[in-house]
Amino acid sequence: MTDPAERPEPGSISEAAGRAVQADRARVEAAAQAARRRRSSVAGRLDRGLRWLRNRQTGPLPRLRRVAGVLRSTARNRDSWRALPDALATALLAPVRVASKPPPPRPPRDWSPQRAAARDRLARRAALLTGTGGSRRRLAVIADGTDLEAWTRVHDLVAVRPEDWAVVLEGGEGEGGIHALVVTATPAGNHGAWAYRIGWVAHPDGLLQRDLGALIRWCHERDVPSIFVIGQAAAATGSSALATWADAAALFDLVVTSSTEVASALERHPDRQGSGVRPVADARDIDAVLAVAVA
Amino acid sequence: MTRRRVCLYSPADLNLVSGSAIWVQSVAETFHAGENVEIVLPLRSPERRGLITDQIRRLPRVTLVDPRRQRRFVPPTGLYAAEALDLIEKLDREEPFDAIVLRSFPYCIVAIERPAIRDRLWSTYILEPERDITNPAHVAELIAIAEVSRYVVVQSEEMRALFEAVVPAGRGKTIILPPAVPAPGTEGIPESLPPPARRLFYAGKFHPFYPVPRMIDFLEELRGDYPDLEFHAIGDQIFRPPGGETWAEDLERRLTSTEGVVWHGAVPRDDVIRLLGAGGIALSLWDYGHGSTMNDLVVSTKLLDYCLAGVPVVLNRTAAQATILGDDYPLFVTTADEALPLIRRLLSDEALYRSAAARCRAAADAFAYPRAWSGLAPYLEERPDAAAHLAARPKLAGAERRIGVPLTADVTRVPEAILSAFRDARALVDDIALVVGIAAPPGSPDPAPGRDPAAALRVGLPDDLGRVVSLRTITDPWNWWRTLGIALAPDGAPIDQQSLDLGRASGVGVATDAESLVSALVTANRGWTS
Numbered sequence: 001m002t003d004p005a006e007r008p009e010p011g012s013i014s015e016a017a018g019r020a021v022q023a024d025r026a027r028v029e030a031a032a033q034a035a036r037r038r039r040s041s042v043a044g045r046l047d048r049g050l051r052w053l054r055n056r057q058t059g060p061l062p063r064l065r066r067v068a069g070v071l072r073s074t075a076r077n078r079d080s081w082r083a084l085p086d087a088l089a090t091a092l093l094a095p096v097r098v099a100s101k102p103p104p105p106r107p108p109r110d111w112s113p114q115r116a117a118a119r120d121r122l123a124r125r126a127a128l129l130t131g132t133g134g135s136r137r138r139l140a141v142i143a144d145g146t147d148l149e150a151w152t153r154v155h156d157l158v159a160v161r162p163e164d165w166a167v168v169l170e171g172g173e174g175e176g177g178i179h180a181l182v183v184t185a186t187p188a189g190n191h192g193a194w195a196y197r198i199g200w201v202a203h204p205d206g207l208l209q210r211d212l213g214a215l216i217r218w219c220h221e222r223d224v225p226s227i228f229v230i231g232q233a234a235a236a237t238g239s240s241a242l243a244t245w246a247d248a249a250a251l252f253d254l255v256v257t258s259s260t261e262v263a264s265a266l267e268r269h270p271d272r273q274g275s276g277v278r279p280v281a282d283a284r285d286i287d288a289v290l291a292v293a294v295a
Numbered sequence: 296m297t298r299r300r301v302c303l304y305s306p307a308d309l310n311l312v313s314g315s316a317i318w319v320q321s322v323a324e325t326f327h328a329g330e331n332v333e334i335v336l337p338l339r340s341p342e343r344r345g346l347i348t349d350q351i352r353r354l355p356r357v358t359l360v361d362p363r364r365q366r367r368f369v370p371p372t373g374l375y376a377a378e379a380l381d382l383i384e385k386l387d388r389e390e391p392f393d394a395i396v397l398r399s400f401p402y403c404i405v406a407i408e409r410p411a412i413r414d415r416l417w418s419t420y421i422l423e424p425e426r427d428i429t430n431p432a433h434v435a436e437l438i439a440i441a442e443v444s445r446y447v448v449v450q451s452e453e454m455r456a457l458f459e460a461v462v463p464a465g466r467g468k469t470i471i472l473p474p475a476v477p478a479p480g481t482e483g484i485p486e487s488l489p490p491p492a493r494r495l496f497y498a499g500k501f502h503p504f505y506p507v508p509r510m511i512d513f514l515e516e517l518r519g520d521y522p523d524l525e526f527h528a529i530g531d532q533i534f535r536p537p538g539g540e541t542w543a544e545d546l547e548r549r550l551t552s553t554e555g556v557v558w559h560g561a562v563p564r565d566d567v568i569r570l571l572g573a574g575g576i577a578l579s580l581w582d583y584g585h586g587s588t589m590n591d592l593v594v595s596t597k598l599l600d601y602c603l604a605g606v607p608v609v610l611n612r613t614a615a616q617a618t619i620l621g622d623d624y625p626l627f628v629t630t631a632d633e634a635l636p637l638i639r640r641l642l643s644d645e646a647l648y649r650s651a652a653a654r655c656r657a658a659a660d661a662f663a664y665p666r667a668w669s670g671l672a673p674y675l676e677e678r679p680d681a682a683a684h685l686a687a688r689p690k691l692a693g694a695e696r697r698i699g700v701p702l703t704a705d706v707t708r709v710p711e712a713i714l715s716a717f718r719d720a721r722a723l724v725d726d727i728a729l730v731v732g733i734a735a736p737p738g739s740p741d742p743a744p745g746r747d748p749a750a751a752l753r754v755g756l757p758d759d760l761g762r763v764v765s766l767r768t769i770t771d772p773w774n775w776w777r778t779l780g781i782a783l784a785p786d787g788a789p790i791d792q793q794s795l796d797l798g799r800a801s802g803v804g805v806a807t808d809a810e811s812l813v814s815a816l817v818t819a820n821r822g823w824t825s
Contacts, residue, residue, distance in 0.1 A: 191728060214743075
């Protein structure tokens with residue numbers, strides 16, 4: 001059963017689900033009270049004491065039996081007496097650490113608060129992102145060489161690097177900071193600096209997306225929206241593309257892609273934290289991407 | 296050659312046929328492939344059936360130990376962790392083991408408290424899909440195991456990457472022991488592939504994670520077009536999910552009453568391969584609604600058995616399975632429902648059937664017992680090249696165009712000799728990147744994201760090279776070299792020799808100037824990477 005404390009607040013899912021959660025909480029509380037009463041009774045205390053004595057992993061009685069076993073086997077097998085103190089200590093003291101059973105599978109997490117926050121973030125930044133009078137936006141980007149070259153003509157780019165993005169972006173906060181984070185699905189973004197750190201790859205740098213996750217969190221804490229762009233080339237590999245990019249895409253406020261197949265698959269991702277996936281005709285056109293993001 | 300004595304213990308009940316029980320047989324056979332290895336295998340439960348133990352008994356250097364040596368009346372659930380470890384300690388006192396291969400997290404967490412055996416502990420498969428690796432308490436326990444164990448054993452390169460990401464203490468002591476199979480042509484396994492046949496196969500335990508009811512649906516649907524189609528189900532371990540009482544009953548009813556279903560019950564592994572050898576289509580489908588996606592990194596024993604038999608397998612695309620069969624294997628699915636059209640195609644397209652079957656058989660070769668043993672031998676035999684063996688890991692795609700420079704911890708700028716050699720090479724070979732690493736003492740924590748102290752070296756970089764040079768503190772040299780194809784170490788440069796040696800062991804070519812760098816790039820790009 002899910003820990004009541006971890007359940008979403010009523011209202012974050014639906015009213016009916018909220019009522020069910022309340023009813024469930026009441027049942028759990030009643031059961032907990034009954035268990036407390038049982039535990040504090042004399043019979044309950046006696047039972048707990050006996051169970052502690054007999055506990056096969058940690059209780060004193062099995063430990064004493066183990067000590068007897070060590071003495072018996074040492075005498076019978078003529079084992080080295082030198083090993084006896086170690087064996088006795090082990091029989092008396094080990095194991096002090098017992099693994100608990102794995103918890104039951106967790107129900108899929110409710111990401112609706114994160115999704116709503118992503119929508120709000122994009123809405124708040126809409127005016128800044130679309131700009132007026134052709135003004136240049138300041139964008140933190142991770143992209144391949146071609147995109148960087150094309151985008152730098154229309155906007156002010158900060159090509160962030162894994163080793164110093166925090167220092168660089170914090171240094172620019174005095175000048176108003178960045179307007180958005182735009183990351184494209186490319187295997188070696190920013191001239192190879194982000195290689196093995198965005199798409200799925202069997203390497204510690206990429207598996208838990210520590211660098212990318214931290215960068216996105218940094219942006220969200222400052223109300224800077226994050227956009228992931230999956231172009232035609234990245235989407236062309238079909239199910240392999242999804243396996244490569246789906247986990248990274250799930251972290252962003254919005255995914256923009258030119259592939260309808262990829263869009264519908266990502267929309268169904270159970271851990272999608274962003275507001276959704278939107279189609280774009282040309283994923284290489286940064287202005288089209290920004291326009292779609294705030295549409 | 297010195298004789299080696301290995302204790303192998305798994306909490307699997309060998310009276311039941313399941314992937315975990317087959318794994319024990321597979322690992323016993325793998326160690327037995329070493330000519331001087333003696334294996335002692337304490338059982339968790341007394342023998343009631345010889346389905347697996349009889350197969351193990353054929354191996355002359357394997358000794359099965361009855362759990363009643365530890366406890367006169369063993370309960371149906373078998374020995375508890377503490378009792379099993381008591382038995383292992385007792386056997387160790389009689390004659391010491393060189394390695395104690397202990398499977399599963401709950402046993403290893405108990406075993407690290409035992410000073411008498413922990414220095415020889417090979418903690419095996421402790422990253423369990425059922426446990427939450429984002430839980431700090433669990434991660435702390437994994438770290439404790441990794442710090443104390445002689446080695447941590449995982450089953451695939453993908454699992455090693457995940458373990459080393461979650462548990463930095465495991466870096467440099469995590470080794471790979473995949474499940475293994477006999478080599479084709481040995482132990483009665485024919486070298487030729489079986490002919491196409493109208494049979495579907497499933498072998499393994501019955502658990503909602505493996506959607507067997509859906510496979511029976513496929514059979515019923517396909518029998519309209521192929522009335523002689525059969526579904527052969529092998530195994531007798533039926534999981535009874537809490538709150539899902541009817542699932543097991545419904546499954547049993549369908550297995551016993553559906554026309555075309557042949558339920559063989561529990562069958563020894565050799566007989567499974569013999570049954571598969573009659574030809575057909577094997578199904579290895581997963582339902583992620585009932586299991587963790589960490590299973591994507593697992594090498595499935597049943598997949599290897601299917602491959603060894605030389606039948607085409609319709610299976611989920613996962614990282615580990617794509618590595619085994621190749622990314623372009625034609626029978627991968629994303630969901631179980633996608634399997635039906637593929638099965639239909641296989642039944643009508645003999646060329647596809649034969650090409651997929653050949654692909655599967657070829658994949659099994661890499662998991663033959665002698666190959667798996669050769670991966671373990673350096674560690675068990677404590678050979679001097681064990682450290683080099685740990686560093687020799689497959690390179691990542693694209694590594695061949697990345698050049699690594701491991702510098703000593705005290706450098707304050709990237710030496711000009713390195714930049715000049717890289718600049719000259721770049722003039723001849725476009726699209727290469729330079730990764731400058733600063734050595735850190737072993738066990739150093741990873742730098743905070745976006746705040747790597749190595750970035751301080753950027754100040755002295757020339758404008759023309761700044762954008763193609765990455766800077767990084769090397770806290771994990773084993774995996775750092777997986778991303779690099781060539782090392783650049785000009786004479787006189789402050790190179791960290793220990794890191795460079797690991798690089799050499801990982802298979803990188805070492806260049807000392809622009810000329811040798813270009814030459815190494817040409818060699819590296821001839822396609823040695825995966």
